[in-house]
Amino acid sequence: MDWDKLRIFHAVADAGSLTHAGDTLHLSQSAVSRQVRALEESLNTILFHRHARGLILTEQGELLFDATRAMSKRLDAASARIRDSEEEVFGELRVTTTLGFGTLWLAPRLHKLYEMYPDLNIDLMLEEKVLDLPMREADAAIRMKEPSQADLIRKRLMSVRMRLYATQEYLNRNGVPESQTDLSTHRLICQRTDATQVGASSALTQSILTNDIPSRLMVNNYFGVLQAVLHDLGIGILPDYVVEESPDLVRVLPDIESAEVPVYLAYPEELRHSKRIQAFRDFVQEEIKIHRKHLKEQGKS
Template structure:
């Protein structure tokens, strides 16, 4: 098969449009269309169903797209390995993490990493959806559960728990609850238990909502919950790793918390020698150890 035609086919299949694929390839729509027609003639099959709203892959087209996607993944890996060197760390590293951990713990610490490797480009993908590392949706992940794929290198970083926090100002104004039923006289700030989040946090929220709090503020991520707590809106459900960076947080109950939530770092086996992977892994591990030392625990 013609490699150039396959490259253009992959772009069209990925974009679902001749025009969008042409824009990404710096080719005209007519040039892209000719290449696709040529590939279909060469193979003797139709690769796309064409309709007014765009293109849909045929069954044969889907098989070819799977093959070109695997080719693209391997080329990305080869390019990453060729760009890496023992002296320099350059190029893009795609890291996925949950919105809360990525925004509240990881991002504030990246200044240290960039000071050591100023040419490193990090594409940080913050969302609750678990991206497919073997299919190269990301190069590395920080996840709130152990990855299930067998072809990943993984390292358990720490365990976290969700707890109840407020500010001293809020507690002095609204009164400090002494028992869980006392929460009925307070405003609870939490994530909606129906939105994607770690199961342990969701179960704790469901338990707290059974107290029928006087008022409620639901936010779809921990960044919003934290901002509300810091601004004295109420008592919030937050991960315990925030107490080091936000000492103004006061734990409300000593015996109310979620089950342990393991935090794992993972990346594909085939990237284990990548310099970008190595330096980012070592950076995160060092920062986790510094965090644990600040709590008086062993790294």
């Protein structure tokens, strides 16, 4: 159906007159009449009864007017939300990031964002796959490498390194390794090397696995690795951002760590002025400042 003809039909049905509808639409009466007739021909039905005192909708016209009235209300509501979103923070915000970062760093902090903006609804999509932001598969992304897609605003947030951690309880029972070769007497907990992950993490894991480590636990995500380490199962390869939320972790072999992994926030250029995006960006940046301060105070940075 032709949207322009539907718009004109709605104006005529609402006004009950070709002349009044034409005044509203800034069209001549004859132009309005032609469009209505063309719509009737395309639908093969009569939409109005013509009377000397004006136009009356037929049964079919009433059905169509109900539909265009609902459409008009939804469009008006959408227009209002678009205008309001320039001033207020509310509505849905779709954020994508990795399972590890989303589960272990972002999700535990989101209560602060909701306290500031209770009308904000976040759809948190945790997966390793890179979603297409320009195609609006998500509104914003936190990624472990610089985004390569065009038409994105990208901001580097912080850096992450993969390191070795264990609980003090585990180390008390099994001893503290002083070199990589000592790992042969410990259980290593890590992501599988064929799991989707950043290159620096995979490279560190592969390097450590060149040692003779007979006891291993392979997991396909960092949340699983962390849970195993916290339950005293062995020494785990984990991102350094987990230590703030897990004070029982002790760093093992502090000279061993991965290359630096940059963390970026990205969102489409068209959302530059979105209040939701601005609120989320400011929230993440502030939380990173607090995170760095805590790590410095704990001496774990």
